[in-house]
Amino acid sequence: MGGTMDGTKQQRRGNTRQRIQDVALELFAEQGYEKTSLREIAERLDVTKAALYYHFKTKEEIIVSLFADLTQPIEELIEWGRSQPHTLATKQEIVRRYDEALGGAAPLFRFMQENQATVRELRIGETFKDRMTGLREIIIDPDSSLTDQVRCLSALFTLHAGMFVMRDLEGDPDDKRKAVLEVAIDLVTQAHQGAHGA
Amino acid sequence: MGGTMDGTKQQRRGNTRQRIQDVALELFAEQGYEKTSLREIAERLDVTKAALYYHFKTKEEIIVSLFADLTQPIEELIEWGRSQPHTLATKQEIVRRYDEALGGAAPLFRFMQENQATVRELRIGETFKDRMTGLREIIIDPDSSLTDQVRCLSALFTLHAGMFVMRDLEGDPDDKRKAVLEVAIDLVTQAHQGAHGA
Amino acid sequence: MGGTMDGTKQQRRGNTRQRIQDVALELFAEQGYEKTSLREIAERLDVTKAALYYHFKTKEEIIVSLFADLTQPIEELIEWGRSQPHTLATKQEIVRRYDEALGGAAPLFRFMQENQATVRELRIGETFKDRMTGLREIIIDPDSSLTDQVRCLSALFTLHAGMFVMRDLEGDPDDKRKAVLEVAIDLVTQAHQGAHGA
Amino acid sequence: MGGTMDGTKQQRRGNTRQRIQDVALELFAEQGYEKTSLREIAERLDVTKAALYYHFKTKEEIIVSLFADLTQPIEELIEWGRSQPHTLATKQEIVRRYDEALGGAAPLFRFMQENQATVRELRIGETFKDRMTGLREIIIDPDSSLTDQVRCLSALFTLHAGMFVMRDLEGDPDDKRKAVLEVAIDLVTQAHQGAHGA
DNA sequence: GATGAATGAGGATTCATTCAT
DNA sequence: TATGAATGAATCCTCATTCAT
Numbered sequence: 001m002g003g004t005m006d007g008t009k010q011q012r013r014g015n016t017r018q019r020i021q022d023v024a025l026e027l028f029a030e031q032g033y034e035k036t037s038l039r040e041i042a043e044r045l046d047v048t049k050a051a052l053y054y055h056f057k058t059k060e061e062i063i064v065s066l067f068a069d070l071t072q073p074i075e076e077l078i079e080w081g082r083s084q085p086h087t088l089a090t091k092q093e094i095v096r097r098y099d100e101a102l103g104g105a106a107p108l109f110r111f112m113q114e115n116q117a118t119v120r121e122l123r124i125g126e127t128f129k130d131r132m133t134g135l136r137e138i139i140i141d142p143d144s145s146l147t148d149q150v151r152c153l154s155a156l157f158t159l160h161a162g163m164f165v166m167r168d169l170e171g172d173p174d175d176k177r178k179a180v181l182e183v184a185i186d187l188v189t190q191a192h193q194g195a196h197g198a
Numbered sequence: 199m200g201g202t203m204d205g206t207k208q209q210r211r212g213n214t215r216q217r218i219q220d221v222a223l224e225l226f227a228e229q230g231y232e233k234t235s236l237r238e239i240a241e242r243l244d245v246t247k248a249a250l251y252y253h254f255k256t257k258e259e260i261i262v263s264l265f266a267d268l269t270q271p272i273e274e275l276i277e278w279g280r281s282q283p284h285t286l287a288t289k290q291e292i293v294r295r296y297d298e299a300l301g302g303a304a305p306l307f308r309f310m311q312e313n314q315a316t317v318r319e320l321r322i323g324e325t326f327k328d329r330m331t332g333l334r335e336i337i338i339d340p341d342s343s344l345t346d347q348v349r350c351l352s353a354l355f356t357l358h359a360g361m362f363v364m365r366d367l368e369g370d371p372d373d374k375r376k377a378v379l380e381v382a383i384d385l386v387t388q389a390h391q392g393a394h395g396a
Numbered sequence: 397m398g399g400t401m402d403g404t405k406q407q408r409r410g411n412t413r414q415r416i417q418d419v420a421l422e423l424f425a426e427q428g429y430e431k432t433s434l435r436e437i438a439e440r441l442d443v444t445k446a447a448l449y450y451h452f453k454t455k456e457e458i459i460v461s462l463f464a465d466l467t468q469p470i471e472e473l474i475e476w477g478r479s480q481p482h483t484l485a486t487k488q489e490i491v492r493r494y495d496e497a498l499g500g501a502a503p504l505f506r507f508m509q510e511n512q513a514t515v516r517e518l519r520i521g522e523t524f525k526d527r528m529t530g531l532r533e534i535i536i537d538p539d540s541s542l543t544d545q546v547r548c549l550s551a552l553f554t555l556h557a558g559m560f561v562m563r564d565l566e567g568d569p570d571d572k573r574k575a576v577l578e579v580a581i582d583l584v585t586q587a588h589q590g591a592h593g594a
Numbered sequence: 595m596g597g598t599m600d601g602t603k604q605q606r607r608g609n610t611r612q613r614i615q616d617v618a619l620e621l622f623a624e625q626g627y628e629k630t631s632l633r634e635i636a637e638r639l640d641v642t643k644a645a646l647y648y649h650f651k652t653k654e655e656i657i658v659s660l661f662a663d664l665t666q667p668i669e670e671l672i673e674w675g676r677s678q679p680h681t682l683a684t685k686q687e688i689v690r691r692y693d694e695a696l697g698g699a700a701p702l703f704r705f706m707q708e709n710q711a712t713v714r715e716l717r718i719g720e721t722f723k724d725r726m727t728g729l730r731e732i733i734i735d736p737d738s739s740l741t742d743q744v745r746c747l748s749a750l751f752t753l754h755a756g757m758f759v760m761r762d763l764e765g766d767p768d769d770k771r772k773a774v775l776e777v778a779i780d781l782v783t784q785a786h787q788g789a790h791g792a
Numbered sequence: 793g794a795t796g797a798a799t800g801a802g803g804a805t806t807c808a809t810t811c812a813t
Numbered sequence: 814t815a816t817g818a819a820t821g822a823a824t825c826c827t828c829a830t831t832c833a834t
Contacts (some may be wrong), residue, residue, distance in 0.1 A: 008795090014817095014818095028395075029315075030315075030320065031315060032232070032315030032316055033315075034230070034232035034233060034316075034320075035315075035316070035319070035803080036233060037804085038802065038803085038804065038805090039802085039804095047819075047820090048819070048820050049804085049805085050297075050819070050820060050821075050822095051819055051820075053804090054331045054817085054818060054819065054820095055803095055818090058804080058805080059804065059805090079365075111315075113314070114314035114315040115230075115312075115313070115314075115315050116311070116312035116313075116320075117228075117229060117230030117231075117233075117309075117312040117313050118230055118233070120232070120312075121229065121230075122321060127797085128232070134365075142368075145377075146367075146369050146377035147377040147380050147381060148365060150356070150360070150364065150367075150374070150377045150378050150380075151381050153359075153363060153364065154351075154352060154381055155357040155817080156358075156379070157352075157355060157359050157363065158298055158348070158352040158355065160358075161351075161352075161355050162348070165355065166348065166351065169344075169347060169351070169797070170340075171344050174349070175344055176344060177348070178344075179345040180348050182345050182346045182348075183345060183349050183352055183385075187352075187381075197253060214794095235827075235829085236829065236830090237827085237828075237829095238830075245794075245795090246795050246796075247795095247828095247829085247830085248794065248795060248796080248797095248830095248831085248832090249793075249794050249795075251829095251831080252793060252794060254803080254829080293831080342809070369818075387833065402781075404664075410652055410796095411798095412797080412798090417701070425711075426711075427711060427715065428628070428711035428712055428715075429711075430626070430629060430712075431628060431712070431715070432629035433823075433824065433825085434820085434824085434825065436618070436824085443799090444799050444800070445799095445825085446798070446799060446826090446827085446828090447797075447799075449825090449826070449827075450795090450796085450797060450798065453816085453826095454825080454826080455824095455825065455826090463604045478683050500802070507711075510708070510709075510710035510711040510714075511625075511626075511628035511630075511710075512707070512708035512709075513625060513627075513705075513709050514626055514628075514629070514693070514710040516708075517625065517626075517629070528812075529762075538764075540765075541762075542765050542770060542773035543770075543773040543776050544776045545779050546756070546760065546763075546770070546774050547657075547774075548762070549759060549760065550748060550751075550752040550755075550777055552705060553755050553759065554744070554746075554748040554751065554752075557655070557748075561747060561751065562744065562747065564727075565740075565743060565744075565747070566736075567740050570799055571740055572744070575739070575740035575741040575743070575744045576742050576744050578744075578783075579741060579744045579745050579748055580819085583748075583777075586637060610814080610815095630810090631806075631807060631808085632807080632808065633806085633808095634805080641815075641816090642815070642816050642817075643808085643809085643816095644809095644815070644816055644817075644818095645815050645816075646814075647808095647809070648814060648815060652808080652809080653807095653809090655807065794834105795833105796828080796832100796833095796834090797831100797832095797833095797834085798830105798832090799829105799830085799831080800828100800829100801828085801829095801830105802826105802827085802828080803825105803826080803827070803828085803832105804824100804825095804826090804827105805825090805826105806822105806823085806824070806825100807818105807821100807822085807823080807824090808823105809819105809820085809821095809825090809826100809829105810818100810820080811817100811818090812816105812817095812818095813816085813817090
């Protein structure tokens with residue numbers, strides 16, 4: 001019971017930064033970055049706009065912080081990928097893990113997917129591009145045919161889009177996700193085999 | 199004389215309206231819809247904001263008009279597709295023609311791809327969704343496995359994204375586009391064969 | 397009566413820019429630049445803040461425009477001064493004319509005098525400094541003693557400050573102004589004679 | 595032991611308060627009062643804004659305290675001046691000592707000189723005006739000609755402005771200061787002699 | 793066909809200040 | 814002595830839109 005009180009306190013106290021991030025991400029993903037005003041975020045949290053500014057220096061810093069926080073697993077994945085041999089197994093594992101990582105930060109990626117124009121102008125843009133390039137360098141064999149290269153990109157893309165676009169496909173969400181993953185792995189596999197002889 | 203006047207008038211008239219559309223599309227694609235102000239569009243054209251309002255009742259109407267104008271080939275494609283038997287050949291042809299149609303309105307699709315969050319809130323959103331559903335109904339066999347359904351979506355998606363994402367892939371643009379198309383057709387083919395036995 | 401209507405119209409119409417400048421200068425001089433908000437200016441004119449932005453791109457542009465408009469006589473004075481021989485008569489004439497010029501833009505100079513810290517950070521700062529340097533080069537003989545150089549600066553300064561600081565001195569304003577001018581001319585004269593032997 | 599504690603405490607205590615004053619004065623003089631935020635001051639001192647409020651009840655109190663602390667010598671000078679006969683020697687001595695006093699609080703006077711508009715609205719304004727009036731009553735002979743009265747004011751003014759305006763005059767700072775003082779004394783002397791025959 | 797002038801609503805951001813701890 | 818968290822009021826500025834001419 002003391003635990004409960006503690007919990008409440010902890011929730012109100014020191015949690016504001018988190019709560020801002022949560023609400024912001026939700027709204028950014030839903031309506032886009034520009035259409036989401038700080039007033040709206042503040043109102044949902046029942047604090048003043050100024051309170052947001054205590055925790056984040058600018059609106060952009062909110063999204064930057066979200067990106068930094070939620071995107072770290074991917075950073076690590078790339079790190080890991082770079083240290084592995086570029087075998088088919090590695091590529092497949094990368095796709096599998098990437099899918100997982102995306103799942104962990106679904107709303108952020110939905111946001112990034114759906115607001116690319118905005119993202120490009122934000123500071124995140126560059127960082128994100130760098131990461132994608134990192135991923136590419138791991139799965140794409142530069143000596144393979146253009147078609148196979150496109151296959152790999154398409155694999156990544158399918159994962160990205162999968163979660164959102166497939167929403168209006170019938171079927172159990174979990175099954176859908178598995179299907180998406182399967183297609184992605186398939187694409188990477190085809191690409192690899194194309195390049196390394198059948 | 200009447201003809202001359204007509205011609206001139208039509209040219210002048212169609213001209214400004216067109217020029218507004220052109221500039222608007224360019225800016226929308228580049229910076230996003232919300233970040234592009236009517237002031238900016240007007241300045242680029244060296245007219246007043248009020249002039250824009252002579253040609254379009256609202257900002258939204260500009261994008262709506264662009265969508266209506268540039269998207270008609272796709273509308274027709276769907277019409278055509280519906281009247282065809284759902285054979286593999288048809289599906290492949292649809293993909294081929296869709297690729298062409300996308301090419302004809304690349305900036306618009308770049309815009310739609312990169313501003314989904316915005317588009318969703320605009321009147322276009324629904325229309326666009328309807329079209330995509332139409333396309334889906336033609337290529338996707340509802341009895342096929344989820345995986346195969348995903349393959350078809352992925353094909354469409356690859357086409358959409360292709361043009362922009364592949365930009366930073368090395369290689370001749372034309373070759374790249376062919377590669378993208380090839381992968382898309384491949385996906386649809388695999389899906390079809392999966393569903394109808396090998 | 398028609399004339400009256402005309403007048404009223406003319407006053408309302410096309411005059412807004414001027415009216416903004418007038419009110420702004422008044423308030424800037426009275427309360428300082430930073431303490432004067434655009435809201436205040438707009439309220440006094442019974443227009444919206446946005447109306448101000450139709451006529452001036454930024455708050456700073458308002459003061460810049462005032463400076464440009466009201467300061468031209470001084471610009472011209474310097475031009476004239478440069479073309480004259482550096483005789484005592486010229487110097488005295490410069491002081492006399494400078495006094496006049498200051499009188500014509502008293503509120504602006506009061507503002508600049510009393511808000512130097514602000515002015516320094518505004519774009520006017522540099523321009524103003526340049527002008528003062530121009531003036532100096534005309535009245536100050538670089539070979540004269542430091543003391544005589546200070547005398548010249550003191551003369552300019554006395555003119556600047558005169559109008560405002562002397563306010564709480566007893567006496568007819570006109571007489572005071574004459575006295576100020578006399579002291580200034582005296583200083584310049586002393587400086588000149590110091591340099592060129594008695 | 596008590597002594598040690600006292601010493602440390604006093605040092606610490608006096609220290610922070612002092613450091614606030616120092617930094618504040620520096621920034622006020624540099625950027626003006628309104629443009630200097632408490633955040634800025636706090637950041638420079640590496641404390642929180644709230645800490646400032648432990649030492650000063652309001653922002654205004656900071657400048658008031660500076661004024662009170664740094665301006666006391668002038669207060670005393672006036673006291674002294676009032677008790678002296680109004681001879682030329684006294685007047686000259688006043689100018690000399692005033693120059694010294696100004697030197698001791700140069701940044702404050704730079705601030706007051708350059709932010710008159712602000713100062714006027716602050717509580718210091720009145721006090722400062724009173725002091726200037728006190729000074730005037732000592733050096734200015736109310737029966738003298740307006741011109742001579744202006745000379746006296748100009749003398750004070752020259753001292754005030756001297757330090758800052760003369761900055762961009764060539765020459766050794768010390769020499770310049772001497773020159774400024776000389777001109778001021780000169781002005782007072784001329785005024786006195788004008789009034790008392792010769 | 794188009795402009796000049798204006799508006800109302802809302803945007804992000806900053807500030808001095810407060811208070812419990 | 815100080816901090817961490819927050820507020821309320823204000824700031825400059827931008828936007829889509831309107832309307833008389």
